[in-house]
Amino acid sequence: MRVRTRLAVGAGTIAGHASRLAGRGAGDQISGRVMLGVDPELIAKLARDQRVVLVSATNGKTTTTRLIAAALEAEGEPVVSNVTGANLTSGVVSALARARGPGFAVLEVDERVLPRVYDALRPELLVLGNLSRDQLDRFGEVHVLSDRWRALLAANPEQVVVANASDPPVVWAAAPARTTWLELGTGWTGDSATCPQCGALLGWNDRGFACPNCGFCTPETAHRLVGNHLELDGATIPLRIALPGRWNVDNAALAIVAATRLGVRADDAALAVAAVESVAGRMATYTVPDGRTVRVLLAKNPAGWLEVLRYVQDVDTAVVLAVNAHVADGKDPSWLWDVPYELLAGHAVAAAGERALDVAVRLRYAGIDCLVERDVMRAVARIDGPSVTVIASYTQFYGLSRRLARASRAARPASEPERPA
Amino acid sequence: MTGTGRGTGTGRGTESTLRVGLVYPELLGTYGDRGNALVLVERARWRGFDAELVEVAAGDPIPDSLDVYLFGGGEDDPQTMAASGMRASANAVRRAIDGGAVVLAVCAGFQLIGTGYVDAGGEVIEGIGLVDARTVAGAPRLIGEVIVEPEPSTGLPTITGFENHGGRTKLGPGVRPLGRVTRGGGNGIGAVDGALAPNIVATYLHGPVLPRNPALADLLLTWVTGGPLEPLPSVLEEALRAERLAEARLTGWRARARDLRLERG
Numbered sequence: 001m002r003v004r005t006r007l008a009v010g011a012g013t014i015a016g017h018a019s020r021l022a023g024r025g026a027g028d029q030i031s032g033r034v035m036l037g038v039d040p041e042l043i044a045k046l047a048r049d050q051r052v053v054l055v056s057a058t059n060g061k062t063t064t065t066r067l068i069a070a071a072l073e074a075e076g077e078p079v080v081s082n083v084t085g086a087n088l089t090s091g092v093v094s095a096l097a098r099a100r101g102p103g104f105a106v107l108e109v110d111e112r113v114l115p116r117v118y119d120a121l122r123p124e125l126l127v128l129g130n131l132s133r134d135q136l137d138r139f140g141e142v143h144v145l146s147d148r149w150r151a152l153l154a155a156n157p158e159q160v161v162v163a164n165a166s167d168p169p170v171v172w173a174a175a176p177a178r179t180t181w182l183e184l185g186t187g188w189t190g191d192s193a194t195c196p197q198c199g200a201l202l203g204w205n206d207r208g209f210a211c212p213n214c215g216f217c218t219p220e221t222a223h224r225l226v227g228n229h230l231e232l233d234g235a236t237i238p239l240r241i242a243l244p245g246r247w248n249v250d251n252a253a254l255a256i257v258a259a260t261r262l263g264v265r266a267d268d269a270a271l272a273v274a275a276v277e278s279v280a281g282r283m284a285t286y287t288v289p290d291g292r293t294v295r296v297l298l299a300k301n302p303a304g305w306l307e308v309l310r311y312v313q314d315v316d317t318a319v320v321l322a323v324n325a326h327v328a329d330g331k332d333p334s335w336l337w338d339v340p341y342e343l344l345a346g347h348a349v350a351a352a353g354e355r356a357l358d359v360a361v362r363l364r365y366a367g368i369d370c371l372v373e374r375d376v377m378r379a380v381a382r383i384d385g386p387s388v389t390v391i392a393s394y395t396q397f398y399g400l401s402r403r404l405a406r407a408s409r410a411a412r413p414a415s416e417p418e419r420p421a
Numbered sequence: 422m423t424g425t426g427r428g429t430g431t432g433r434g435t436e437s438t439l440r441v442g443l444v445y446p447e448l449l450g451t452y453g454d455r456g457n458a459l460v461l462v463e464r465a466r467w468r469g470f471d472a473e474l475v476e477v478a479a480g481d482p483i484p485d486s487l488d489v490y491l492f493g494g495g496e497d498d499p500q501t502m503a504a505s506g507m508r509a510s511a512n513a514v515r516r517a518i519d520g521g522a523v524v525l526a527v528c529a530g531f532q533l534i535g536t537g538y539v540d541a542g543g544e545v546i547e548g549i550g551l552v553d554a555r556t557v558a559g560a561p562r563l564i565g566e567v568i569v570e571p572e573p574s575t576g577l578p579t580i581t582g583f584e585n586h587g588g589r590t591k592l593g594p595g596v597r598p599l600g601r602v603t604r605g606g607g608n609g610i611g612a613v614d615g616a617l618a619p620n621i622v623a624t625y626l627h628g629p630v631l632p633r634n635p636a637l638a639d640l641l642l643t644w645v646t647g648g649p650l651e652p653l654p655s656v657l658e659e660a661l662r663a664e665r666l667a668e669a670r671l672t673g674w675r676a677r678a679r680d681l682r683l684e685r686g
Contacts, residue, residue: 199501331565335453
């Protein structure tokens with residue numbers, strides 16, 4: 001490393017440690033910001049020795065990133081990754097700075113940041129999952145993002161991409177590149193009413209979408225996810241993953257296809273992916289002092305909520321809905337009315353978080369009685385049920401994971417090994 | 422309430438089903454607009470009415486047989502598409518209103534039941550002209566909590582909502598607004614929000630607006646059923662309203678304090 005590069009990394013690392021000691025989070029955002037302040041060219045310099053894989057999507061990018069990293073690590077490859085979900089420029093720099101030599105850098109990138117860091121990172125592989133409405137009051141429209149991604153790839157048509165063939169804005173974005181398409185099946189369509197190419201109303205059929213006006217449609221591909229089986233390069237690979245929920249099967253499939261494009265055998269990738277139990281505290285389980293198990297799920301937007309509710313629907317658990325409306329959550333929680341909370345019928349439910357009352361009114365009209373308790377830890381303690389599942393919006397999620405981990409440590413004898421990892 | 426009650430001017434009967442129409446939810450549903458439909462259906466059912474939510478899918482003609490027409494918010498392209506569908510069905514909607522149906526139009530929906538919308542690129546999207554109101558895209562975008570003191574004739578308490586739009590809507594001569602804006606932007610012209618016409622309420626307020634303002638929901642139901650409605654318990658709604666109104670006042674004061682600091686340099 002050149003002097004300036006070393007200086008930048010050193011200063012940033014110290015800032016990150018200081019932030020961690022002060023209890024202000026994992027420190028990746030702040031350490032990266034300091035590094036970039038000392039050397040603005042740092043990203044390109046650090047990325048030069050790495051085989052860079054970028055992962056972007058509205059939902060699932062942290063998990064998909066972790067799963068790709070797991071598949072590469074199982075091969076014995078050195079991997080750096082922004083495992084804490086710090087996915088802005090600063091988080092990317094922090095992750096790259098941890099590399100101790102040439103290897104893989106598997107990086108999740110915020111979907112708005114992707115075009116800005118692309119040139120500096122020159123990824124070997126780009127993995128694109130899905131685009132849906134997220135924090136509407138802040139960032140505007142899905143098709144604007146999709147257009148930006150497309151412009152980026154039109155300028156870089158040699159880019160190797162693995163992309164979800166079932167998501168219209170992603171297909172529109174990835175079409176100009178050298179893309180391997182994976183058909184994941186129809187998920188959330190609430191934000192894909194109109195054709196990204198011509199603006200007409202999109203039609204949907206068994207195979208996916210098709211525009212009756214201009215012909216824009218689900219691309220032909222032999223790679224698809226059917227139930228819990230991944231059909232890839234003529235083989236059928238069963239997916240039995242430790243992570244809960246349908247949405248994680250999608251993430252796993254995407255990660256396995258990505259790993260195979262990097263030279264990992266599909267069976268090996270599937271094994272490594274299957275073993276991952278928790279990602280950056282998401283999907284983690286804790287044991288609270290009353291002995292019950294608490295699982296925390298992050299849901300950031302209507303598409304994410306739908307997936308999480310479909311999972312919880314079949315689990316015998318009390319449910320705490322913890323919702324804030326800060327910038328990172330979206331300041332307007334009107335999306336509550338697009339989410340089918342009716343799926344929670346039959347569960348004991350509590351409304352928590354700063355917007356507990358919005359949640360409670362929404363639940364009233366879903367025919368669900370609920371406990372209203374703003375403090376989520378108290379809501380967990382007060383609600384009846386064999387176990388508790390907390391579904392949290394973004395800013396509720398992070399503080400909660402810390403508090404539950406603390407409660408969890410207090411709940412078990414010192415001799416027992418701690419979970420989760 | 423399909424059938425005989427129509428056009429009598431004394432309500433639409435209680436024998437048949439109240440049909441709450443959610444128009445083009447795929448296009449005009451950006452801000453939880455489904456919530457407005459859900460609230461009307463449930464509040465009718467809680468009072469013993471048969472009520473059903475009828476979705477009018479984008480591309481389908483809008484029938485004249487609905488009792489409530491909900492036009493919600495939407496992004497630019499979907500709004501343009503919704504406009505052409507609405508224009509094709511404008512006569513059906515007018516017939517229904519003449520027969521006693523009611524309309525709630527929110528944000529993009531408000532712009533489209535007006536006479537027209539001039540978008541940021543200068544392109545004109547013709548509305549269906551249920552109210553004399555013309556909108557021009559403007560800046561800055563108006564985002565945040567809003568408080569509206571409604572027209573006294575409505576008998577409504579203070580209205581709370583959240584706005585997120587770039588529209589500047591000018592009401593025609595003699596058109597009454599829904600109310601006076603005391604926090605937030607509303608129509609962006611003349612410190613008022615929305616528009617009122619016989620059997621029509623238009624507003625920029627999301628939230629959605631009816632869950633936060635059950636009295637407004639009940640006003641629409643009163644219009645369509647033609648009679649006074651029994652009150653419903655609304656402890657949660659009142660708590661939510663109090664919280665949102667306090668928040669809007671607080672952010673209003675914060676903004677003023679910030680402006681003062683800026684002025685003093």
